[in-house]
Amino acid sequence: MAQPPQPPYGPPAPPKQGMSTGKKIGLGCGGCLAVLVVLFLFAGCVAVLSSGGSGDSATTREESTQEEAVQEEPAEEPAEEPAAEGEEAEEEAEEPQDVVLTAEAAEYEPGVLDSGGDHTSVYVTVENNGDEDIDVNPLYFEIVADDGTKKNVSLMAGQGQIDAVTLSPGQRAEGTITAEGAFTAASVEFNDSFGLGETYTAEVR
Numbered sequence: 001m002a003q004p005p006q007p008p009y010g011p012p013a014p015p016k017q018g019m020s021t022g023k024k025i026g027l028g029c030g031g032c033l034a035v036l037v038v039l040f041l042f043a044g045c046v047a048v049l050s051s052g053g054s055g056d057s058a059t060t061r062e063e064s065t066q067e068e069a070v071q072e073e074p075a076e077e078p079a080e081e082p083a084a085e086g087e088e089a090e091e092e093a094e095e096p097q098d099v100v101l102t103a104e105a106a107e108y109e110p111g112v113l114d115s116g117g118d119h120t121s122v123y124v125t126v127e128n129n130g131d132e133d134i135d136v137n138p139l140y141f142e143i144v145a146d147d148g149t150k151k152n153v154s155l156m157a158g159q160g161q162i163d164a165v166t167l168s169p170g171q172r173a174e175g176t177i178t179a180e181g182a183f184t185a186a187s188v189e190f191n192d193s194f195g196l197g198e199t200y201t202a203e204v205r
Helices: 021-072 085-094
Strands: 099-106 119-128 134-136 141-145 150-152 165-167 172-180 185-190 200-203
Touching: 099 185, 099 200, 119 134, 119 141, 119 165, 119 185, 141 172, 150 172, 165 172
Parallel strands: none
Antiparallel strands: 099 119, 119 172, 134 165, 141 150, 141 185, 185 200
16 A cells, blocks of 8 residues: 655644643732732822822911911000100190290389499380289399399389289280399299299290
């Protein structure tokens, strides 16, 4: 019997065997482990980012609260400085007085009762700036010399002597007052109650 013809390239190669079941299981487990590692790393990154963001937000809220607290605090009002002594003196001087007194140096002219010798005269004006009547009399005046001594007025020793009158509110009187001696008059004092009431002083101009 004749033999069947042989293939030209020899006998067919045996079929290749597939991957074993163990190897497949090993590769599957390795893939799952790799996926778990990636997920773990991703979760850690997310946690770090979340904690950092919340910290920044807390810091920002705290700074904002501090700024609001500073803005809400009322500004302290500056303490009033005490008035200087000079300012207090000016305020007292500006207060209106019941009597307005002025004095000017005047040349002495002998009057009807001139007894001779040296005399010094001052021209004065008295104005009632109050609400009640005031009495004016030459004897209510004193002339203060530049050395501080006070000189009594000599009645009718000089001409133009101020009259003895009662001044109603708004009225005024004027005239000369004269004292014995040659001196420089520095100021004049007036008191309508012989020293018992208020004394008004005017510098001699």
